[in-house]
Amino acid sequence: MMVIRPVIQDDLAALRELAAKTGVGFTSLQDDEAQLRARVERMIGTWQGKLPLSEQGYLFVLEDTDTEKAVGICGIEAAIGLNEAWYNYRVGTLVHASKALDIYSQMPTLFLSNDHTGHSELCTLFLDPAYRHHKNGQLLSKSRFLFLATFPDRFGSKLIAEMRGVSDEQGCSPLWESLGRHFFSMDFAQADYLTGIGQKSFIAELMPKHPLYVDFLSEEAQAVIGQVHPDTIPARKILEAEGMRYEGYVDIFDGGPTVEAYIHDLRIVREIRSWPVEIVENSSGSANTFYLVGNESFCDYRVISGTPEFSETHIRLTRDQADRLNVGAGDTVRAVTLFAQETVS
CATH class of the missing domain: 3.40.630.30 (Gcn5-related N-acetyltransferase (GNAT))
Structure with missing residues (x-):
């Protein structure tokens, strides 16, 4: 893993x-x-x-x-x-114009920023x-x-x-x-x-x-x-x-x-949700929907990806997934789909 x-x-x-x-x-x-x-x-x-x-x-x-x-x-x-x-450089524009000569030019420039x-x-x-x-x-x-x-x-x-x-x-x-x-x-x-x-x-x-x-x-x-x-x-x-x-x-x-x-x-910031953990023996998950799953420990932070199952109230993780995240049953994790245009159940 x-x-x-x-x-x-x-x-x-x-x-x-x-x-x-x-x-x-x-x-x-x-x-x-x-x-x-x-x-x-x-x-x-x-x-x-x-x-x-x-x-x-x-x-x-x-x-x-x-x-x-x-x-x-x-x-x-x-x-x-x-x-x-x-x-860094900010890409900008300087305009040089003369009405008398009927000249108008826009010059791309780099500004130190x-x-x-x-x-x-x-x-x-x-x-x-x-x-x-x-x-x-x-x-x-x-x-x-x-x-x-x-x-x-x-x-x-x-x-x-x-x-x-x-x-x-x-x-x-x-x-x-x-x-x-x-x-x-x-x-x-x-x-x-x-x-x-x-x-x-x-x-x-x-x-x-x-x-x-x-x-x-x-x-x-x-x-x-x-x-x-x-x-x-x-x-x-x-x-x-x-x-x-x-x-x-x-x-x-x-x-x-x-x-x-x-x-x-x-x-990811807009769509992330918190879920309490339920430990299961096996998880079939959804073969087409991958998730990022992370714990909420600042000093011992962990993230994995996979296809966990969701009930109405819990995320279902295998024992191996939970161990890799350093969480147990009842602990809270955060989950979000790995790719856009997918939503957590």
Whole structure:
């Protein structure tokens, strides 16, 4: 069985294995043992109530219970940009007009922005390629929405997710080559690595503060603004199916889009229901309707997916499902359909 749980120190070796498979452009999961260890410690400190809001974050792993190994990772940052400025580009328009010459032109531009300061962020979604089947990706990504719905007071009103932008197999980003390299004098992979390990001050020191005209960029760079890396297309589709939308903000390095939504507008948050648990020997469930099921324990959070049965008053879980969720008969869990356009009985 696959189960979502909070990250622990013993996951470090597995996390490094995952980080080694991500490739250039995956800023939030770097193959750096010291950085990974510090981040895991910060996540544990959040669950223990030791950190201020500006430092709070949550990391979850997808564990294969047969091997007891973490094979996927996903995260939520509680409030971004409160310690260090959070930068992205807002895609906008500047108008140049002259009545005397009868000229009117609209020029697409990139404005350096801190507009998402204080918002919560979905981050660090990565699933081992060997496990990209049987709805594991859906479970990994959407389990975070279940956590947001269960503990809403720990997050801001708005949620964002920065999507990985376009780069080739050698780590070359068209936007970086046409824009970023002129100001930073380093390779995209190096800038990506520095931001991933938290060294972001160089962005404020070197990035131009005035609007940049998109038409001055190469055609290749213009074409990737707001586009995702091919490997990120499934992740974007999952988020958009739950109500997140691109609103014209992109990453300053690779031009990848930011999708966003008010948390209360997310499909899972709107449709989730609480159910008392009934333990059954076997559950035939519905072969066509999958559910996310999560417990209500903050420090011992668990989520599984499956096809449980429902009575008028209870959710019926097998003993194995209940054990994976760390719940017993009479305890309350939260459940919601894994996909939209399905409703709980």
